[in-house]
Amino acid sequence: MELRSSAHTDTFTRDGLPPPEQWPHLTDLGYPDRLNCGAELLDATLARMGADRPAFLGAGGEVWTYGELRARVDAIAHTLSGPLGVVPGNRVLLRGPTSPWLAACWLAVMKAGAVAVTVLAAHRPGELATICRLARVGHALCDVRSVGDLALAGVPGLRITTFGGDAPDDLVRCARPGGAPYEAVPTASDDVALIAFTSGTTGRPKGCLHFHRDVLAIADTFSARVLRPRPDDVFAGSPPLGFTFGLGGLVVFPLRAGASAYLAEWGGPERLLGDIAARRLSVLFTAPTAYRAMLPKLAGYDVSSLRRCVSAGENLPAATWRAWYEATGLRIINGIGATELLHIFLSAADDAIRPGTTGLPVPGYEARVVGPDGRPVPDGEPGLLAVRGPTGCRYLADPRQTAYVRDGWNLTGDTYIRERDGYFRYVARADDMIVSAGYNIAGPEVEDALLRHPDVAEAAVVGRPDEERGEVVVAHVVLRDGVPPGEETAAALRAFVKTRIAPYKCPRELVFRDALPRTPTGKIQRFRLRDGALE
CATH class of the missing domain: 3.30.300.30 (ANL, C-terminal domain)
Known part of the structure; x- marks a missing residue:
C-alpha cells in the first residue's frame, strides 16, 4: 500500500505507522489525494451553506456563527504556526471540558496540519505523562480549568498554552479574530490527523492513528447514511471530545451537515434534560446509562425538540430502548464503534431498528462473526466480531497491531451472534x-x-x-x-x-x-x- 506524499515536516506519526501488510483492508471512498479535514468541515461547509448560520452554542448562551468560528479557528491556527512554532506533523495535546473553544482548537490543529491528541479532563498526571511520552507531544492547548494536572505531569519540554483565563499570553487574547484568513496546510488524505488513545486490557494505552480521510469517512458513512442529520439540527450529548464518540457526534457530524452543536461539559441527566428543553436540542449522543437515568425525570421537561437519539459506548438493553420509546415516542439509534475504527460501524435507524440487537453493518462497512481460526461461524452461534471498511486499526508503534488486525479484518474484542436475517446481537466483551x-x-x-x-x-x-x-x-x-x-x-x-x-x-x-x-x-x-x- 503506497502512501501519498506527506505534507508533514515532523514525520513521527508516519514513521510510527504499522507496516502496510499489518493494516486492515480499507474501502476507498474516493477522496482526493490532498485533503485537510479541518478545511473540509469548516471552510467548505461555510462556502456551501453560508457564514451566518449558527455553528457552536456555548453553556453561557454564546452563539458562534460559521463565519465567527472560522475567524477564531484561523486566528488560533496562525498562533500555532507562528508564535508557538508548531509545524505540520507536530503533536498538539488538547485538554479541557467540552466547549466551543476546545472544538475550535481541534479545528485549528487540523488546518495547521498538526496532529491532535485530545485527552479527557479527568486524566490524572501519570496518565497524561504516559500519553505524552508515547505520542512525543511537545505542545498543549489547555483550558485554564484543566491545567493543574497537566502541569503536574511534568512532561519534559512540553509547552502549555492555556485558554479561557486572564493571563496576558492566554490563547483567547493572543488569537484575536480579524487578521488574514489562514490557508489550510495541504495535507495528504492519508496524513495522520489525530491520535486517539484507548486503554488495553493491561492498562497500557494504545495510540490509534487516524487520517484526514478517516475523519470525513465517519461523517459520510454512519452520519450521512444512518443518522441522516439536517442543517437545522442542534447536536448535543454527554461524551467528551476526548472520546471519538463525542468528537464525531458533537463536532464532525454537525459541521459536515452544516448543522450546529451545543458544546458544554456533562452535568448529569437533569441538566441534560434542561438543556434539551432550553436549547431545543434535536440530536442527542449519550450512553444507555444516561437514557436510563433520564427516564424517571422526563415528566418535568419538554423534550419535544428531540428528533434523533444515538446510543453507544456500551450495550443498549432492549428494556431501556422500549422504556425510552414508550416515554418519548423516539427510537434510539443503537450502535457499536471502537476507537480503533474511529466511530460507529454497526447500527440501524427508524424502521430498521430491532430492539435487543445492535443492528446491521453501516453502509461502507462489512461485518462477520468468526471463530478462533478466523473463519465465519454459522448464524446463531457466538464468535468474535470482525469488521472492515473505510476506517480501521493502525496502532502507533505497538506490537498489539497483529492481535487486533487479522487477515485484513479488525477484531474488536466483542463476542457477537449474527442472526439469520443479518442482524448482529451483542453477547459480551471477549476480554477482561x-x-x-x-x-x-x-x-x-x-x-x-x-x-x-x-x-x-x-x-x-x-x-x-x-x-x-x-x-x-x-x-x-x-x-x-x-x-x-x-x-x-x-x-x-x-x-x-x-x-x-x-x-x-x-x-x-x-x-x-x-x-x-x-x-x-x-x-x-x-x-x-x-x-x-x-x-
Whole structure:
C-alpha cells in the first residue's frame, strides 16, 4: 500500500505507522489525494451553506456563527504556526471540558496540519505523562480549568498554552479574530490527523492513528447514511471530545451537515434534560446509562425538540430502548464503534431498528462473526466480531497491531451472534476490559493504583453486570496484617485511587478477602471472582 506524499515536516506519526501488510483492508471512498479535514468541515461547509448560520452554542448562551468560528479557528491556527512554532506533523495535546473553544482548537490543529491528541479532563498526571511520552507531544492547548494536572505531569519540554483565563499570553487574547484568513496546510488524505488513545486490557494505552480521510469517512458513512442529520439540527450529548464518540457526534457530524452543536461539559441527566428543553436540542449522543437515568425525570421537561437519539459506548438493553420509546415516542439509534475504527460501524435507524440487537453493518462497512481460526461461524452461534471498511486499526508503534488486525479484518474484542436475517446481537466483551457507563476501564490499571496504597497486599479487579451502568468495577482486596476491613478503609482506598487515575475508573465496590484464588502456577483466577464462585 503506497502512501501519498506527506505534507508533514515532523514525520513521527508516519514513521510510527504499522507496516502496510499489518493494516486492515480499507474501502476507498474516493477522496482526493490532498485533503485537510479541518478545511473540509469548516471552510467548505461555510462556502456551501453560508457564514451566518449558527455553528457552536456555548453553556453561557454564546452563539458562534460559521463565519465567527472560522475567524477564531484561523486566528488560533496562525498562533500555532507562528508564535508557538508548531509545524505540520507536530503533536498538539488538547485538554479541557467540552466547549466551543476546545472544538475550535481541534479545528485549528487540523488546518495547521498538526496532529491532535485530545485527552479527557479527568486524566490524572501519570496518565497524561504516559500519553505524552508515547505520542512525543511537545505542545498543549489547555483550558485554564484543566491545567493543574497537566502541569503536574511534568512532561519534559512540553509547552502549555492555556485558554479561557486572564493571563496576558492566554490563547483567547493572543488569537484575536480579524487578521488574514489562514490557508489550510495541504495535507495528504492519508496524513495522520489525530491520535486517539484507548486503554488495553493491561492498562497500557494504545495510540490509534487516524487520517484526514478517516475523519470525513465517519461523517459520510454512519452520519450521512444512518443518522441522516439536517442543517437545522442542534447536536448535543454527554461524551467528551476526548472520546471519538463525542468528537464525531458533537463536532464532525454537525459541521459536515452544516448543522450546529451545543458544546458544554456533562452535568448529569437533569441538566441534560434542561438543556434539551432550553436549547431545543434535536440530536442527542449519550450512553444507555444516561437514557436510563433520564427516564424517571422526563415528566418535568419538554423534550419535544428531540428528533434523533444515538446510543453507544456500551450495550443498549432492549428494556431501556422500549422504556425510552414508550416515554418519548423516539427510537434510539443503537450502535457499536471502537476507537480503533474511529466511530460507529454497526447500527440501524427508524424502521430498521430491532430492539435487543445492535443492528446491521453501516453502509461502507462489512461485518462477520468468526471463530478462533478466523473463519465465519454459522448464524446463531457466538464468535468474535470482525469488521472492515473505510476506517480501521493502525496502532502507533505497538506490537498489539497483529492481535487486533487479522487477515485484513479488525477484531474488536466483542463476542457477537449474527442472526439469520443479518442482524448482529451483542453477547459480551471477549476480554477482561470493563465497560461501565460507556467508559473502557482496564482492570489491571485499577489494580496497580490500589497496590500503591501501603495497606493493600493484593488486589484483583473485575466487572460485575449492572442494570444501570452495564458493568461496575469491583475490587477484591487483601489487606496487610493489622489493617481492619470496613467502610472506613474502603473510603480511604477509593480516595487514594482517585488521586492516581481518573475517578470513573475507581471501584464502586470493594470486597475484602483473606486471599485471592490462584492457579497452581500463581495466576489469579479472575473468572472465579466474576462468577461469584467464592461466595
